Every structure is written in structure tokens, then in C-alpha cells.
Amino acid sequence: MSKIAFLQGNEACAYGALYAGCRFFAGYPITPSTEVAEVMAKELPKVGGKFIQMEDEIGAMAAIIGASLTGVKSLTATSGPGFSLKQENLGYACITEVPCVIINVMRGGPSTGMPTGPSQSDVMQAKWGTHGDHPAICIVPASVQELFTETVRAFNLSEKYRMPVTVMPDEIVGHMRERIEIPEPGVIPLTDRTPPSVEPEEYKPYDTRFGDVPPLAAFGSEYRFHVTGLNKAEDGFPTTRAELVQQEEERQMRKIEDHIDDIVSYEEYMLDDADVAVVAFGSTARSARFAVREAREAGIKAGLFRIITYWPFPEKQIAGIAGRVKAIITPEMNLGMTFHEVMRCAAGKSTVSGIFRVDGEPINPGQILDKIKEALR
Amino acid sequence: MEKRLPTIEINEKYCKGCHICVEFCPTRVFEMKGFIATVKNQEACIECMQCELRCPDFAIKVLP
Amino acid sequence: MSFDYEKYIRPGKLPHIWCPGCGHGIVMKGLIRAMDALGMKKNNTAIVSGIGCASRLPGYIDCCTLHTTHGRAVAFATGIKMAKPEMQVLCVGGDGDGVAIGGNHFIHACRRNINITYLIMNNNIYGMTGGQFSPTTPTGAKASTTPYGNPDPPFDIAKLAIGAGATFVARGTAYHANQIEKLLVEAIRHKGFSVVEILDSCPTTYGRRNRFRSVVEMMNNLKEIAVSVQAAEHMSPEQMQGKVLTGVLYRDNRPEYVEEYQKVIEAAQDFAG
Numbered sequence: 001m002s003k004i005a006f007l008q009g010n011e012a013c014a015y016g017a018l019y020a021g022c023r024f025f026a027g028y029p030i031t032p033s034t035e036v037a038e039v040m041a042k043e044l045p046k047v048g049g050k051f052i053q054m055e056d057e058i059g060a061m062a063a064i065i066g067a068s069l070t071g072v073k074s075l076t077a078t079s080g081p082g083f084s085l086k087q088e089n090l091g092y093a094c095i096t097e098v099p100c101v102i103i104n105v106m107r108g109g110p111s112t113g114m115p116t117g118p119s120q121s122d123v124m125q126a127k128w129g130t131h132g133d134h135p136a137i138c139i140v141p142a143s144v145q146e147l148f149t150e151t152v153r154a155f156n157l158s159e160k161y162r163m164p165v166t167v168m169p170d171e172i173v174g175h176m177r178e179r180i181e182i183p184e185p186g187v188i189p190l191t192d193r194t195p196p197s198v199e200p201e202e203y204k205p206y207d208t209r210f211g212d213v214p215p216l217a218a219f220g221s222e223y224r225f226h227v228t229g230l231n232k233a234e235d236g237f238p239t240t241r242a243e244l245v246q247q248e249e250e251r252q253m254r255k256i257e258d259h260i261d262d263i264v265s266y267e268e269y270m271l272d273d274a275d276v277a278v279v280a281f282g283s284t285a286r287s288a289r290f291a292v293r294e295a296r297e298a299g300i301k302a303g304l305f306r307i308i309t310y311w312p313f314p315e316k317q318i319a320g321i322a323g324r325v326k327a328i329i330t331p332e333m334n335l336g337m338t339f340h341e342v343m344r345c346a347a348g349k350s351t352v353s354g355i356f357r358v359d360g361e362p363i364n365p366g367q368i369l370d371k372i373k374e375a376l377r
Numbered sequence: 378m379e380k381r382l383p384t385i386e387i388n389e390k391y392c393k394g395c396h397i398c399v400e401f402c403p404t405r406v407f408e409m410k411g412f413i414a415t416v417k418n419q420e421a422c423i424e425c426m427q428c429e430l431r432c433p434d435f436a437i438k439v440l441p
Numbered sequence: 442m443s444f445d446y447e448k449y450i451r452p453g454k455l456p457h458i459w460c461p462g463c464g465h466g467i468v469m470k471g472l473i474r475a476m477d478a479l480g481m482k483k484n485n486t487a488i489v490s491g492i493g494c495a496s497r498l499p500g501y502i503d504c505c506t507l508h509t510t511h512g513r514a515v516a517f518a519t520g521i522k523m524a525k526p527e528m529q530v531l532c533v534g535g536d537g538d539g540v541a542i543g544g545n546h547f548i549h550a551c552r553r554n555i556n557i558t559y560l561i562m563n564n565n566i567y568g569m570t571g572g573q574f575s576p577t578t579p580t581g582a583k584a585s586t587t588p589y590g591n592p593d594p595p596f597d598i599a600k601l602a603i604g605a606g607a608t609f610v611a612r613g614t615a616y617h618a619n620q621i622e623k624l625l626v627e628a629i630r631h632k633g634f635s636v637v638e639i640l641d642s643c644p645t646t647y648g649r650r651n652r653f654r655s656v657v658e659m660m661n662n663l664k665e666i667a668v669s670v671q672a673a674e675h676m677s678p679e680q681m682q683g684k685v686l687t688g689v690l691y692r693d694n695r696p697e698y699v700e701e702y703q704k705v706i707e708a709a710q711d712f713a714g
């Protein structure tokens with residue numbers, strides 16, 4: 001039987017991680033994500049897992065990669081400035097293809113910004129924050145329930161595609177309290193990384209004979225291997241051979257690009273016959289849903305496209321909507337990050353206008369409703 | 378009884394010519410030949426193993 | 442007796458990348474002999490490094506090896522040790538990696554006293570980037586970024602480790618090749634965070650800027666400045682001027698971190714009933 005609970009978003013996130021089989025957490029205190037660490041500190045040892053508060057954000061990101069290499073599902077949680085610090089080793093997890101999950105509860109910025117205020121301004125950083133080319137998966141939940149289930153999905157995607165996955169609720173979603181249903185263990189299927197099927201002496205950590213996501217052995221098992229942040233060949237050792245570097249980098253992008261439909265997740269609300277579409281995510285999508293309902297009551301055909309997987313961006317879906325509606329509106333708690341992505345996908349097929357708010361206040365339904373009316377004028 | 382001489386192997390692919398073996402051998406067994414160390418006086422070797430111990434490049438083996 | 446280093450070296454990985462006369466190879470040999478003396482199992486040993494010349498060491502050794510980001514080796518290693526305590530975890534690296542960019546991770550690993558051995562090859566310079574001064578470059582020394590002499594005072598890595606709470610701290614030199622093995626054997630056997638600093642030489646980027654005429658002169662300098670802890674007992678402060686203490690400098694017995702966390706697990710499980 002599933003369990004009904006009244007939880008804060010950050011708490012639900014931690015319980016989602018535990019449900020997904022996470023048994024290692026390394027973190028550093030930072031508002032507004034600290035509750036994730038607090039729940040993990042309390043709950044992990046109960047199930048034989050390990051919690052460590054590291055000396056800094058960089059060390060926390062390093063520790064979860066180390067732990068994951070021993071085969072243990074690992075998590076860290078942070079916010080804005082901490083997410084900036086994690087970029088170094090986030091890049092390391094990308095190039096070495098080590099599964100792990102990073103929670104970034106979005107507050108304003110740049111720099112210290114508004115520690116207790118909500119924001120949605122880290123979505124570009126989730127894709128472009130670390131140097132170099134790499135694939136990215138980033139999930140932006142909009143409710144406490146979704147923060148639970150999407151954290152489970154984040155672990156599953158991370159294990160399946162052998163890469164870091166970020167879950168980024170805005171502060172409002174991280175700190176709101178809602179009723180949630182925690183399913184019985186096993187109800188949500190869990191994914192584990194593919195173990196090697198070859199003999200230890202044949203094992204290569206980036207063996208493409210097994211597809212674009214090579215099997216990953218664990219440190220301390222019968223398999224020995226080398227892991228480096230340098231560009232590497234299939235055997236895991238550094239290489240500067242041009243064709244090998246190119247192949248490896250392209251394969252890493254391909255493992256996402258070839259599975260977009262498996263990863264991209266979204267919700268459509270009253271979009272079928274809509275003249276105007278609101279594209280929103282996180283807490284802003286909750287205001288948007290309210291505004292769409294109000295608009296419908298006023299006889300305006302409005303609809304909502306709610307982004308759940310921000311990266312890879314739902315390009316195909318947005319392009320489709322742009323071909324059907326007259327106008328798209330992008331309300332977001334930043335100065336136009338989603339707006340530009342939507343402009344790119346709409347490619348001139350519909351008008352796109354934004355509501356941008358970075359004052360630490362949520363975007364309210366009235367603001368969105370006004371914009372819907374304005375867009376159709 | 379004739380003295381049994383050890384075999385001193387120098388791996389020329391590994392040797393980087395740092396001179397450490399030449400200078401630290403107490404009986405002056407080695408000399409430089411261009412950029413590579415070579416054995417000059419094998420009969421002087423007393424098997425103290427200093428060369429093998431100190432060679433930074435894993436290039437020297439002293440076998441009985 | 443000749444020692445078979447190839448037992449622990451990955452096939453086809455030699456010659457290594459280090460310059461002629463660099464002491465890192467001598468240190469790596471000491472590490473391999475120590476691993477052999479302790480009968481360390483390759484599959485059960487993780488060797489973790491950061492960035493720099495010394496950090497290339499794990500790539501040569503046939504264990505579970507992790508070449509990470511600059512300064513972060515100890516933090517990665519902490520994750521491995523926590524998640525899989527039955528593994529032997531070693532960290533290796535240089536002075537810049539360990540106590541400049543990695544200084545924070547270093548002191549906190551000392552404080553936690555987690556059962557990891559950290560081998561620091563201190564050659565007083567950033568070698569891989571071409572010879573910039575490091576936090577252990579002596580005051581007055583020349584480096585590519587101190588063309589008029591180094592204005593910075595250096596760190597004493599061993600004192601830093603002791604002050605931060607490491608429970609085994611030792612120092613050797615690349616000249617004292619046999620001692621490297623002995624110190625590492627003791628350090629790895631020690632339960633807790635152990636630090637072994639090996640004074641090393643970089644003829645390429647440090648020696649030639651600081652009036653060392655040859656590789657051998659640099660090696661001999663290590664011999665001259667080293668004074669064992671035992672010998673130092675009979676020496677005056679004046680006699681110790683310009684000398685460096687070598688041997689086991691500090692040993693203590695404090696609770697080890699992973700074992701302490703095991704108590705947390707037990708407490709939490711008791712609490713949960």
C-alpha cells in the first residue's frame with residue numbers, strides 16, 4: 001500500500017532518492033536546499049547508507065563521483081553559488097560518464113543573489129555551466145509529488161545513460177508543503193547501470209561494442225580500470241589521437257540525442273485547440289495553469305505546455321505548438337532563458353513574448369492572464 | 378673459483394639519460410653513450426642494486 | 442635481489458611521461474615495493490590523484506585508478522572509502538595539487554582521520570605547467586612567475602598535516618629510495634589519515650632556474666638537507682639551519698572516520714528500531 005505524507009518539496013526529493021536506491025550523499029549546507037541534506041543525514045544511516053558533510057561544494061561533488069564508482073547510487077544537493085562550484089566536477093562526471101544525481105534548488109543570482117528568494121535562472125547553467133561539450137539531462141519539477149517521482153526518474157536516467165542528471169526545483173517547489181503519495185517499494189521500476197558482461201581482462205570502461213552507453217564496472221570488484229578527466233580512448237586511458245577524441249565526444253552526445261523521446265517529459269493542458277500557448281515550468285507553471293483556466297472561462301482559447309525535462313529541451317514539441325498557435329508566452333523567473341530557447345524552436349512560426357521576473361517574487365496568474373489577453377489583441 | 382657476474386639489463390626504450398646510474402654506482406659500472414646509459418665495467422658490479430633502486434625510469438635490472 | 446616492478450605496472454604503459462632525472466619514478470618504485478611488501482590486492486586497491494606531473498602516477502599502476510581534477514583527489518578518495526571501506530585507498534599527487542588548490546580537502550581529510558594514505562611528491566614547483574612557484578617553493582627561489590625571486594613564504598606540508606589532525610605523518614626524499622618504501626609501508630598499515638611527504642626534484646623547471654647544474658646535484662642536495670628524526674635529537678638549532686627532518690614525524694591514535702560513521706549507522710538503526 002502506498003503511504004500518504006505531508007512533505008516539503010526538499011524532503012520529498014530526499015525520500016525519492018532513497019526510494020531510487022541512493023545510498024550515499026555528500027553535501028554542503030546552502031539555502032534553500034539544506035533540507036535535502038538534513039533528511040539524508042537522518043535517513044541514510046537507517047538503511048545502511050552513508051552521509052558525509054564535506055568541506056565544500058567541490059568536495060561534495062567529488063565524493064559522490066568517487067562513491068558512485070564503487071557501484072553505489074549517489075546524490076548531492078545544492079543551490080546557486082554551490083551549483084557554480086560543482087561545475088568543475090560535474091564536467092568530470094560528464095567526461096568520465098559516472099552516474100550521479102545533483103539537486104539544485106534554484107535561488108536568484110548571479111553570485112550570492114537572493115538566498116531565500118525563488119528563481120528559475122540556473123537552467124542555462126545546467127546545460128552550459130561546465131566547459132567543453134557534453135550532454136545534459138535536467139529535470140524541473142513543479143510539485144512536491146513530482147519532486148519525489150522525478151528524483152526517482154533522475155536516478156534511473158543517470159544509471160541508464162551513465163551520466164550526471166540534475167533535478168532543479170525552484171525555491172518555491174523546494175520549500176512548499178503538499179500531500180504526496182509515496183508508492184510501495186518496487187511500484188516505480190528502478191534502473192541500475194549495466195554491468196560488464198566480458199571477462200575482467202577484456203573489460204574496457206568505454207567499450208562501444210555494447211552501444212553508446214558502455215557497461216560500467218565497480219571499483220573493488222573483479223574488474224580493474226582507469227578513469228581520467230582527460231580525453232580518453234575506449235580503454236579509459238588518455239589519448240590525443242584526433243579521431244579517437246572526436247569519436248568519444250560524439251558518442252557521448254549521441255547517447256542523449258538518439259534517445260530524446262525516452263528522456264523528454266512534459267505535460268500539455270488544454271493545448272489541443274489553443275490559440276495561445278503558455279510555456280512554463282516549475283512553480284511558474286502552476287500560476288500558468290490557473291491563468292489558462294481563467295482565460296478559458298473568459299472565452300479565450302489558451303493552453304499550457306509544461307516543461308518537465310528542461311534538457312534535452314522539448315524542441316520537437318515546441319516547434320509543433322508554434323505551428324498551431326498564434327502566440328506563445330514564456331513566463332519565467334529569469335530574464336528570458338526559456339524565451340530564447342522557445343524563440344529558437346518556434347523559428348518564426350508564431351510570436352513569442354515573455355514575462356520575466358527576478359525580484360524574488362513569484363509570477364502570479366493575473367500577470368500571465370493579462371499577457372494572454374495582450375498577445376491575442 | 379671464477380666470479381659469477383650478474384647480468385645488467387638496460388632498457389634503452391625506457392632510459393632517458395639522466396646520469397643517475399652513472400653517478401651513484403659506487404664502482405663506476407656505467408657510462409653514457411650519447412643520451413643513453415650503457416654498461417662499461419660489468420666485472421666491477423658488486424650487486425649493491427643502487428642503480429636499479431635509483432633509476433627513475435624503470436630502465437635497469439640487475440639479475441644474478 | 443632484483444625487484445619485479447612489472448608485477449604492478451600496467452602492460453605497455455612505460456616509459457612514463459616524467460622528465461629525465463625527475464624523482465617521481467623513484468617514488469613510484471618505492472610505492473610499488475611497499476604495495477608488494479604489504480601484499481596489497483590490485484582489485485581491492487584504489488589509487489586516486491589530482492592534476493600535475495605526480496598525478497599521472499595512477500595511470501601506470503594496475504589497480505583501480507582515478508585521475509581526477511586539480512586538487513580534488515582526497516575528496517574523490519573520501520567518497521570511495523566511505524562507500525566501500527574494505528578497499529585500500531591511496532592518494533598521490535604533488536605540492537601544488539595537494540596544498541594549494543587542494544589545501545582545503547587536505548586539511549579536512551586530516552581532521553576526519555579517514556583511513557587513506559596520501560603520498561605527496563613535493564618538488565617545490567608546478568612542473569607540468571612549466572615551472573610556476575608553488576606553496577612550497579622556498580622564499581627567494583626563482584620560478585617562471587617569480588622572476589625576481591619568490592616573495593612568498595612556503596608551507597611545511599608535514600606540519601600542516603600534523604596541525605590539521607593527521608595521525609601519521611612522515612617525510613622522506615627521492616634520494617633515500619629505500620626509506621620511501623618503509624615509510625609507505627608504515628603509513629598504509631596505520632589506521633587513520635596518513636601523510637607521506639617525499640621531497641623530490643624537478644631538474645627541468647626548478648633546478649635549471651635555481652643554480653642546480655645537474656640532476657645528480659639536485660639528488661645530492663636532498664641527501665645533504667635531510668636529517669633523520671634520530672640524528673636531529675643530537676643537533677643544535679644552528680646545526681639544523683637549512684636542514685629538513687625526515688622519518689616518521691608524528692603518530693597518534695584517534696578514532697578513524699569510517700569506523701566512527703559505522704557507530705552513526707548503529708545509532709540510527711537502534712533509533713529506527
